[in-house]
Amino acid sequence: MIKIDQSLIADLAESARNSDRKRINFNFHKVPGDPLQRLLNVMQPGTYLQPHKHQNPDKREVFIALTGKFLALEFDEQGKITDSIILDPAKGAYAAEVPARNYHTIICLEPNSAIYELKDGPYDPNDDKHFAPWAPKEGTEGCDEFMNKILYLCSLL
Numbered sequence: 730m731i732k733i734d735q736s737l738i739a740d741l742a743e744s745a746r747n748s749d750r751k752r753i754n755f756n757f758h759k760v761p762g763d764p765l766q767r768l769l770n771v772m773q774p775g776t777y778l779q780p781h782k783h784q785n786p787d788k789r790e791v792f793i794a795l796t797g798k799f800l801a802l803e804f805d806e807q808g809k810i811t812d813s814i815i816l817d818p819a820k821g822a823y824a825a826e827v828p829a830r831n832y833h834t835i836i837c838l839e840p841n842s843a844i845y846e847l848k849d850g851p852y853d854p855n856d857d858k859h860f861a862p863w864a865p866k867e868g869t870e871g872c873d874e875f876m877n878k879i880l881y882l883c884s885l886l
Contacts, residue, residue, distance in 0.1 A: 797842020
């Protein structure tokens with residue numbers, strides 16, 4: 730049995746605080762070829778996940794908020810926000826499923842936020858994510874400005 734409890738999330742939150750990326754993944758799938766990828770992604774505000782989509786091969790992705798708060802977003806091909814939800818288990822907004830071929834990202838809104846992710850496998854780093862050309866690459870200049878623009882457009886800043 731795989732167990733997800735407060736202790737595991739607290740340990741991962743500490744690792745995320747000490748990470749340059751301000752997030753840490755904890756995989757439950759044993760091998761990249763698993764047909765169902767399952768992981769915890771524990772984040773701190775300020776972490777940046779470049780918008781991306783999963784296609785060729787097509788893959789769905791599910792985000793289930795366990796603690797904290799996230800903004801989950803979908804975009805069209807030009808980068809316009811087409812849908813969004815604030816995932817906040819304290820307010821009854823628990824999860825979002827993103828269909829294959831849709832650009833999406835999540836923005837962490839509270840410290841020590843934990844999200845459980847499910848995605849169709851297998852995982853192959855060569856074709857897993859197709860990054861949005863209209864968004865800055867992780868680790869480059871403009872990531873904070875990009876996130877702040879999204880937060881402003883969603884009336885969160």
